[in-house]
Every structure is written in C-alpha cells, then in structure tokens.
Amino acid sequence: MIAVIMAGGKGTRFWPRSTVTKPKQFLTLASEEATMLQQTYARFRSCLPEENVYVAVSENYLPIVREQLPELGENRIIIEPEQRDTAPCIALTASFFMRLERDEVLVTAPSDQYIPDTEELMEALRAAEQAARNDGVVVTLGIVPTRAETGYGYIETIENVEYAAKFGERIKEVKAFIEKPTKEKAEKLIELPNMYWNSGIFIWKPSTIAGYMMEYQPQMWSVFDLKDDEFRQSYALLPKLSIDYALVEKLERLYTIPIEFMWDDVGTWxxxxxxxxxxxxxxxxxxxxxxxxxxxxxxxxxxxxxxxxxxxxxxxxxxxxxxxxxxxxxxxxxxxxxxxxxxxxxxxxx
Incomplete structure (x- = not known):
C-alpha cells in the first residue's frame, strides 16, 4: 500500500495564522513540536516503508516541504504546477503512478488531520485495502459523528450482506453523500445509525482513479497526456474541483469503513x-x-x-x-x- 499526502490546501479558515505563503499544513497547530505535515508524514512512516510514502504539493510550496521533510526524496514528491483542488491533484497522482507502471492500492489523505491513534488508523486502512484491490472499488473512511457538525460532509450508508461477505464485515455500502448541513439538519443526521462524517481519506488503485476520470472527467484526464510546457499551461487552466464533486459522488462501487477513534480535520479555530x-x-x-x-x-x-x-x-x-x-x-x-x-x-x- 502507498500513502500519498496531499499538502496543497490554503487553510483560509485559520487566517491570520494560516496565510497564502504558509498555510495551515505547514504550521504547528496540533503540536508544539511538529507541523501538521510532519505529523501526517510520521504517522504513515511508522507503518509503511519509506519508499511508499509520497507527498503531493503545488510547486510554490516545494521549498517548505523540503525544509520540513528533509528525509523525503525528490522522487517521492508529486509536483502540481499550480493549486487546483483535490480532483486535479488526485488525477495527477494516478497519472504519476500509472507512468511508473505501479498499480498498488493508494491512500490519498489530507495533510492537516489530527489522528493520534496510528495503530487503529492503519488497521482500518488495511481492511479498506483488501476491498480496494478489486478493480473499480473505492473505499473511504467514515467517521462516527460525535456532534452536530456543520463544517463536514456526511455519508449515508446501507448494510449489504453480499459486500460484507466479499470485502469484510466492517465495510458498508455508500448510499449517498450529503453536503455540509445546517445546524438543524446536522442534529437530525447524527441521530441516524447509518450516518458518518466524510473523512476525505480515500483508498483506491491508480487504475481505478484513471478509469473513473476517463468516464466522468475526460477533459481533465486528457491533460495528463500532454508534455512539459503544454501540460503546465493546461493544468493551470483546470477547474478547481473537489474529488467528491468531480468523481466520488457519482460512483456506484463506493464503500465506507466506519471508524470511532479520535479524528479531527483541524479545519477551524x-x-x-x-x-x-x-x-x-x-x-x-x-x-x-x-x-x-x-x-x-x-x-x-x-x-x-x-x-x-x-x-x-x-x-x-x-x-x-x-x-x-x-x-x-x-x-x-x-x-x-x-x-x-x-x-x-x-x-x-x-
């Protein structure tokens, strides 16, 4: 399994501490000793070999990444010409590994989440990996909600005995994505037993991403056939789309592994x-x-x-x-x- 840490966000809700020149993933928010990026990298490195942990980042933040992760080799940095949100970033990541002819399961994860229990995280990811090895299968981690949160999207799931027998008892089929709700709606959602927060952590193969990109975002995917300056210019013109909106909400073979350990996206003060x-x-x-x-x-x-x-x-x-x-x-x-x-x-x- 390969982990790709996405470190290109702007973190504007943490202004004025998080700025365009140094957004929140490069700050010591959840720890006095390590930045969010450093914590996330250490989390994956504790369970995966060095050569299987990558960082995807826009070109303008390369100097900060090199400073904060000096042990990260240049061959493990996936460089975005510009920030274009998670859909282009994940498409670039899939293209990167396809060119290397590597189709191992990828974990695409944000760089700014607080997850102190690394062992339980990896246990959930290993369960997701078993399902994601199958062509076309996408798995996300669903967080058991602890409050009526309006800043997160929600995932509605259904029990499916067939999928549970095939992919493991922990897995649930995703029925629908629910956009960030009002306070009143959130209070109703958390009362439902089949409702989870969307963690933004996805587990899938590069070929799975590529296949869905060709189906649902063919114009975006075509950019990755271009070379050098033409690629850079075209990438800069890509729409800023989240991976949820661009792909995930459209999928049928989508599953969730529910998790109850401490998790926070550290998105607000x-x-x-x-x-x-x-x-x-x-x-x-x-x-x-x-x-x-x-x-x-x-x-x-x-x-x-x-x-x-x-x-x-x-x-x-x-x-x-x-x-x-x-x-x-x-x-x-x-x-x-x-x-x-x-x-x-x-x-x-x-």
Whole structure:
C-alpha cells in the first residue's frame, strides 16, 4: 500500500495564522513540536516503508516541504504546477503512478488531520485495502459523528450482506453523500445509525482513479497526456474541483469503513478546543494573554500582549498578518470573509 499526502490546501479558515505563503499544513497547530505535515508524514512512516510514502504539493510550496521533510526524496514528491483542488491533484497522482507502471492500492489523505491513534488508523486502512484491490472499488473512511457538525460532509450508508461477505464485515455500502448541513439538519443526521462524517481519506488503485476520470472527467484526464510546457499551461487552466464533486459522488462501487477513534480535520479555530485543554473559564489561551472576566473564548497571539476584558464566545487572533475578531458561531464565515478581502485587495491593485 502507498500513502500519498496531499499538502496543497490554503487553510483560509485559520487566517491570520494560516496565510497564502504558509498555510495551515505547514504550521504547528496540533503540536508544539511538529507541523501538521510532519505529523501526517510520521504517522504513515511508522507503518509503511519509506519508499511508499509520497507527498503531493503545488510547486510554490516545494521549498517548505523540503525544509520540513528533509528525509523525503525528490522522487517521492508529486509536483502540481499550480493549486487546483483535490480532483486535479488526485488525477495527477494516478497519472504519476500509472507512468511508473505501479498499480498498488493508494491512500490519498489530507495533510492537516489530527489522528493520534496510528495503530487503529492503519488497521482500518488495511481492511479498506483488501476491498480496494478489486478493480473499480473505492473505499473511504467514515467517521462516527460525535456532534452536530456543520463544517463536514456526511455519508449515508446501507448494510449489504453480499459486500460484507466479499470485502469484510466492517465495510458498508455508500448510499449517498450529503453536503455540509445546517445546524438543524446536522442534529437530525447524527441521530441516524447509518450516518458518518466524510473523512476525505480515500483508498483506491491508480487504475481505478484513471478509469473513473476517463468516464466522468475526460477533459481533465486528457491533460495528463500532454508534455512539459503544454501540460503546465493546461493544468493551470483546470477547474478547481473537489474529488467528491468531480468523481466520488457519482460512483456506484463506493464503500465506507466506519471508524470511532479520535479524528479531527483541524479545519477551524474551535477544532483546537478538541485537542488542547481549556482553562477553568473555558478559554483556550495560546500566547501572552491576560484574560479578565473572559469566558469560552479562543485567544492566540504571536508577540504582543493581549488583554481580554469581558469577552465571551469570541475568537481573537493576533499575528503579523493581521487581527481576527469573530464570534465562535460565525467561524465558518472566516473563509468567505478572507475571499472577499482578497478580491477587494486585488480590485484596488488593478
């Protein structure tokens, strides 16, 4: 089995700590010693041989990857000419291994997830690998939900005795993908026994990816027949599509291995409350901070002293890049606000 760590995301919901020049996968968010990328790499290296762990990254982040993973050989870096979301990245990955005439099962995994139990993760991946060896079979890890989360997509499954007998008792057939729900809908979804969070971790063969790309995204797949400058120019023009939207939601031979161990995609500031301990007032304080009559808030500062008085249910983040002040309940809008800010700045420069 081969693990491909996708390290090309922007992590805008972690602004102003996560920036375009150094997004969250290259930051020490879930650990004081290692970045998210370093943790993910170590997780797979603890269970797989060195030659079977790869990193897929856009060209502009190559220097950071080389700095943070000096042990990673150049032949194990899959380079995207530009960031184009997970569908082009995974298509590039499949093309990369097809050219090497290697069709072992791939795990395509994000670089910014928190999974402390490596042993249980690998046990689930090995179970998924058995099914994914079959042509056309795609397996994902489904997370047993612990709260009414609006920031994740959901997977609805059904029991299938035939598939369970063929691929193992743990496996479930996927009936439908459900987009990120409202709070009210999420509260109903987590009451259902056949509902899981979509982890974004997929297990499949390069030939399986290639076959589905030719069927559902032929224009995108045709780009990988091009060479050198023509390929680079065409890749830069590919649509920014997630792999879920481009392929996975369209598939029939799709299965899930449910997992119950600790998992978090570390996608927002409040996710840190599930990793680190809060104080007696429910505050998560990172940096030089003096809270006074402050409750249930997340405050981060890199250098200057922050004094918070009478603050409740807020996210306050101070870095050289900027200052964020946001209600916890509005944190999903950080991404949209930064997109609007970027568009405004680009409009002023035009």
């Amino acid at each position: 409040t996710s840190l409350e599930r990793i680190f301990s809060t104080d007696g007032d429910g505050n998560l304080l990172l940096g030089n901070i003096f809270p006074f009559a402050t409750r249930n808030s997340i405050i981060y500062t890199e250098q200057q002293l922050v004094v918070a008085i009478g603050v409740e249910d807020l996210i306050i983040v101070s870095t050289e890049e900027g200052l964020l002040i946001c209600r916890k309940s509005d944190e999903q809008n950080v991404k949209h606000a930064i997109a609007a800010l970027t568009a405004d700045q680009e409009g002023r420069q035009a």
